Amino acid sequence: MAKSVDCYICGKKNLTRNEIGLNKKLIGQDVKKFHCLQCLADYLELSVDELEERIQEFKDAGCTMFE
Amino acid sequence: MIYADNAATTRISDSVFEKMLPFLREQYGNASSQYALGVKAKRAVEQARRQVAVAIGADATEITFTSGGSEANNWVIRCVAKTYHGRPMHIITSEIEHHSVLNACHALEQTDIEVTYLPVNATGVVEVTRLEEAIKPYTKLVSIMLANNEIGTVQPIEEIGRLLKSKGILFHTDAVQAVGHIPVDVSRLGVDFLTASAHKFNGAKGTGILYKRSGIDISPLVYGGEQERGLRAGTENVAGIVSAGFAIEESMGMMADESERLSEMVKATVEGIKEKIPSVRVNGDSTYRLPGTVNLGFDGVSGEALMHLLDLKGVCVSTSSACTSGKDEPSHVLLALGLSEQQAKSAIRISYGRYNISDEVGKVISAVYEVYSKIVGTS
Numbered sequence: 123m124a125k126s127v128d129c130y131i132c133g134k135k136n137l138t139r140n141e142i143g144l145n146k147k148l149i150g151q152d153v154k155k156f157h158c159l160q161c162l163a164d165y166l167e168l169s170v171d172e173l174e175e176r177i178q179e180f181k182d183a184g185c186t187m188f189e
Numbered sequence: 190m191i192y193a194d195n196a197a198t199t200r201i202s203d204s205v206f207e208k209m210l211p212f213l214r215e216q217y218g219n220a221s222s223q224y225a226l227g228v229k230a231k232r233a234v235e236q237a238r239r240q241v242a243v244a245i246g247a248d249a250t251e252i253t254f255t256s257g258g259s260e261a262n263n264w265v266i267r268c269v270a271k272t273y274h275g276r277p278m279h280i281i282t283s284e285i286e287h288h289s290v291l292n293a294c295h296a297l298e299q300t301d302i303e304v305t306y307l308p309v310n311a312t313g314v315v316e317v318t319r320l321e322e323a324i325k326p327y328t329k330l331v332s333i334m335l336a337n338n339e340i341g342t343v344q345p346i347e348e349i350g351r352l353l354k355s356k357g358i359l360f361h362t363d364a365v366q367a368v369g370h371i372p373v374d375v376s377r378l379g380v381d382f383l384t385a386s387a388h389k390f391n392g393a394k395g396t397g398i399l400y401k402r403s404g405i406d407i408s409p410l411v412y413g414g415e416q417e418r419g420l421r422a423g424t425e426n427v428a429g430i431v432s433a434g435f436a437i438e439e440s441m442g443m444m445a446d447e448s449e450r451l452s453e454m455v456k457a458t459v460e461g462i463k464e465k466i467p468s469v470r471v472n473g474d475s476t477y478r479l480p481g482t483v484n485l486g487f488d489g490v491s492g493e494a495l496m497h498l499l500d501l502k503g504v505c506v507s508t509s510s511a512c513t514s515g516k517d518e519p520s521h522v523l524l525a526l527g528l529s530e531q532q533a534k535s536a537i538r539i540s541y542g543r544y545n546i547s548d549e550v551g552k553v554i555s556a557v558y559e560v561y562s563k564i565v566g567t568s
Binding site for chain 2: 126135149150152165166168172
């Protein structure tokens with residue numbers, strides 16, 4: 123069973139593939155501390171909508187890191 | 190939005206756009222047609238050919254229009270090689286060429302053609318002595334780019350041209366990043382082939398330029414009709430070609446002032462970022478470089494992440510280590526400079542162009558520092 127990846131700010135359990143993919147895209151492939159979508163938006167001073175839109179753009183571009 | 194990725198493409202000039210529009214609307218004739226509508230289109234194509242020729246010191250008969258720089262590069266490399274079919278053939282190029290040159294050479298290697306990929310020094314310059322050492326009795330073509338698309342380094346093409354002329358070896362330079370931005374004169378450079386692309390100097394996408402020195406014959410890459418004196422079949426992209434002519438003319442007129450202005454903007458950007466992030470590294474040559482292009486390395490930080498976060502902050506720059514599957518590939522150009530894989534993955538390219546204004550420099554510096562700090566603060 124795959125190890126759960128949790129948000130290191132709020133503790134949200136089992137981050138989705140999209141959340142993990144976005145952390146890797148926006149922080150770096152080697153990111154150690156993951157954020158959930160809301161905490162990442164807060165940290166980057168962006169809205170959740172902006173991040174969701176970006177996830178869709180990555181998917182449209184063919185990136186396989188997202189679900 | 191601040192667009193700082195002019196090495197990728199440029200916004201079409203407003204006046205050039207106005208010049209090309211009629212050829213998409215009321216003057217939509219096929220340049221091969223014999224009636225007035227077609228003749229007018231043909232005249233426009235020939236005017237553009239003269240404009241391009243004047244800009245690079247060529248004769249109009251030496252200019253052929255293509256669909257872009259990649260087609261022109263492929264044409265030269267593949268069709269010169271075809272000329273020597275069945276005979277020993279050696280091509281020299283460099284490790285930092287555009288993929289349209291490198292992949293054309295890789296394909297030729299499958300057909301028993303020998304290719305040498307010259308290394309570059311730490312600033313991305315091809316050393317002429319190494320090129321000379323690589324020449325074999327059956328070296329028929331050398332292809333070295335005039336200015337690199339990722340780091341902006343300008344190569345000693347004139348010196349290479351002199352060497353190759355003395356040895357009777359054909360010389361091609363991919364000048365896609367250079368034409369319209371720095372002075373380019375085919376006679377002074379001593380090249381037999383030169384390629385360029387209109388959308389890199391504020392023309393429209395979809396029009397490339399091949400200069401082929403008079404007296405040199407190569408077979409067509411695209412067979413079909415008799416367009417472009419039988420060298421490049423296919424209905425001419427009249428509007429795009431018109432854009433190429435006016436865009437190059439306009440760029441030549443502005444070049445001296447633009448070059449100085451963009452150099453100042455790049456200098457201020459590098460200094461500003463260095464002040465906030467002292468560890469930043471300039472990849473490439475500080476002297477022999479395109480005026481508006483700079484490649485910066487931020488060790489320990491993902492260039493791709495920087496690029497995406499800058500995009501979210503409204504600043505468009507590029508990174509050459511693109512990733513689509515969770516595994517990012519480092520830039521072949523940066524690796525050729527001797528950088529480690531990690532260093533190569535930590536770079537972004539900022540390239541200013543005609544529509545950037547000096548006020549944007551401070552905003553770019555602030556945005557880079559802001560996103561860099563965010564990444565460093567959590568990774």
